[in-house]
Amino acid sequence: MSDFANHLREQRANAWEQAKALLDTAAAENRDLTAEEEQSYQRINADIDALAERAARIDEDEQRARDLDETLGRIAARQSAPVTDAFGAFVRGETRSFEAQPEARDLTKGSATAGGNTVPTSFYNSMWEHLIETAAIAGVATVFNTAGGENFEVPVTTTHSTGALITEGSTLTESDPAFAKRTLGAYKYAYSFQVSSELLNDAGVDLTGYFARQAGNALGNAAGADFATGNGSSKPSGVVQTSTLGVTGATSVAGKASADNLIDLYYSVISPYRNSDKCVWLFRDSTAAYIRKLQDNSGGAGVGNYLWTPGLAGAPDTILGKPVVIEPNIAAAATSAKSIVFGDMSAYFVRIAGGVRFERSDEFAFQNDLVTFRAIMRADGVLGDQTGAVKHFVGGAS
Numbered sequence: 001m002s003d004f005a006n007h008l009r010e011q012r013a014n015a016w017e018q019a020k021a022l023l024d025t026a027a028a029e030n031r032d033l034t035a036e037e038e039q040s041y042q043r044i045n046a047d048i049d050a051l052a053e054r055a056a057r058i059d060e061d062e063q064r065a066r067d068l069d070e071t072l073g074r075i076a077a078r079q080s081a082p083v084t085d086a087f088g089a090f091v092r093g094e095t096r097s098f099e100a101q102p103e104a105r106d107l108t109k110g111s112a113t114a115g116g117n118t119v120p121t122s123f124y125n126s127m128w129e130h131l132i133e134t135a136a137i138a139g140v141a142t143v144f145n146t147a148g149g150e151n152f153e154v155p156v157t158t159t160h161s162t163g164a165l166i167t168e169g170s171t172l173t174e175s176d177p178a179f180a181k182r183t184l185g186a187y188k189y190a191y192s193f194q195v196s197s198e199l200l201n202d203a204g205v206d207l208t209g210y211f212a213r214q215a216g217n218a219l220g221n222a223a224g225a226d227f228a229t230g231n232g233s234s235k236p237s238g239v240v241q242t243s244t245l246g247v248t249g250a251t252s253v254a255g256k257a258s259a260d261n262l263i264d265l266y267y268s269v270i271s272p273y274r275n276s277d278k279c280v281w282l283f284r285d286s287t288a289a290y291i292r293k294l295q296d297n298s299g300g301a302g303v304g305n306y307l308w309t310p311g312l313a314g315a316p317d318t319i320l321g322k323p324v325v326i327e328p329n330i331a332a333a334a335t336s337a338k339s340i341v342f343g344d345m346s347a348y349f350v351r352i353a354g355g356v357r358f359e360r361s362d363e364f365a366f367q368n369d370l371v372t373f374r375a376i377m378r379a380d381g382v383l384g385d386q387t388g389a390v391k392h393f394v395g396g397a398s
Contacts (some may be wrong), residue, residue, distance in 0.1 A: 005058040009312055012051040016310045019044045023293055027303050045289060048310065052317075123208050127356060130216020135224025136327040137239055140280055140345040141381070149186030149353035149378050156180055156384045184351035186378035187226075187235055191218045194370040215356060215375045227350060227381045228282075228329035239282070239348045239390060240330060240338050242383035246391025255334040255395020259294040259307055262340070265393050266320050269343050273389045274322075278346035281319050282327045287339055291319065335395045343390030353378040 022041050026033050033041060132139040146152055159178035166172055193214055200207070223236075230238035246268035247261050257265070266274070273279060283291070291308055298304035309318045316323040322342070331337040357376045364372040383390060 005055045008051050008055040008058070012048055012055070013310060013312060015044050015047050015051065019048070019292070020306060027295070045292065123212055126209060126212035127216045130213050131220035131223075134217055134220030135227055136325050137227040137282070137345065137348060137381075138220070138224065138350050140278055140325060141227070141348040141350045142346045144184070144349065144351045145355070146351060146353050152184040152351050153181045154184065154349055154384055156182055158387055182349065182382045182384050184349060184380040184382060186351070186353035187380055188376060188378050189219050189222045190374060190376040192372055192374035194365055194372050197369050197371060200371060211373070215358075219356070219375060219377045223377065223379050225329045228327055229331070230381070232382075236379070236381035237383065238381070239345070239383055240341055240392060242386050243338075243341055243343065243390040243392045244386065244388055245394060246342065247393045249393065249396040251396040253396065255337050255339065256290055257333070257340055257393050259296050261393060262291070262294065262307055262319060263296065265340065265342050265391060266322070268391045270388060273344035273347070276344040276346060279344045280323045280325045280342070282325050282330055282341040282345075283339060284328050284330050284332060285326055286332050288324065288326060290333070333395060335397055337395050338392045339395060340393035341390060342392075345390065347385040347389035348381065348383050350381045351379060
């Protein structure tokens with residue numbers, strides 16, 4: 001991790017202390033922020049987010065450089081062509097199609113163990129990184145890669161066995177677990193785009209990176225929205241739709257959660273799921289903006305420890321010790337809106353069927369001297385354990 005990235009995180013920590021000082025002053029005087037203080041608070045929050053993004057980009061650039069060095073070493077050792085050679089032949093028109101297949105099962109980005117298990121740099125890996133940047137849930141879910149698109153069934157338990165105190169010589173009480181199956185299909189996400197022949201022939205352009213960003217953003221945005229909020233009707237069942245109610249907010253507060261609501265939501269998830277390293281908070285940026293102000297009232301009403309803790313040294317921000325994942329597709333705080341989700345996201349299953357298929361046509365836009373490409377991905381998602389692994393907060397009715 002670079003010294004500059006650490007410097008940015010130190011600046012972020014200092015900015016957070018400035019924000020807390022504004023809130024603490026207003027709380028001590030038993031008042032809301034003045035208009036000027038609110039403006040300063042919003043500016044500091046924007047700085048906090050910007051510093052976090054810059055530090056994360058530096059870390060990712062350094063990781064990509066290390067991955068590239070590792071890949072080049074592997075290529076030299078085994079004297080074989082990387083996947084980007086096949087992709088390059090495809091772009092040059094030497095082959096008519098290119099199928100990007102995953103190189104490893106561990107597709108989680110940014111987890112504590114991902115650094116040592118990073119797959120070699122390739123078109124597929126770059127595309128997947130862009131995809132999970134836009135589909136945040138895919139970065140914390142359990143991901144299955146399958147060769148085909150036939151229905152894929154995952155068994156889950158719905159009721160566990162229970163033990164009982166039995167007196168000597170008495171008949172043992174039978175308690176069988178109950179099972180269910182979650183079925184994952186393969187809904188198609190696709191798009192096409194056109195590239196000028198000049199761009200394809202320009203050797204100075206990073207075509208692999210360009211196409212990876214295009215594919216990752218386009219497919220990730222489309223699938224990510226359904227992984228978050230899909231209703232399961234001819235599309236994936238999103239994590240919000242299949243989560244269970246944890247806490248309902250108070251009325252007359254525009255659907256926003258209080259500090260007590262977040263604490264109650266935290267404890268509404270039972271400890272085996274709550275203690276999982278994949279247990280996270282999911283909400284959008286606008287929700288994060290007001291949650292940062294919440295205190296646990298340990299020093300009296302509106303006074304106490306902040307629930308939000310900024311991450312340092314590359315660690316994610318946390319609430320009550322659990323990581324925060326910003327998911328833009330989750331609803332904003334409003335009456336009757338499911339605006340906050342908390343739980344073990346490894347219980348959410350994402351299925352990718354057959355990798356990502358790329359095809360090109362030199363004839364479709366021949367008159368305009370454009371080459372047409374299309375990208376196709378088949379995927380599905382469903383919450384495997386729907387007995388309480390993931391809970392949501394819903395704003396109180398008006």
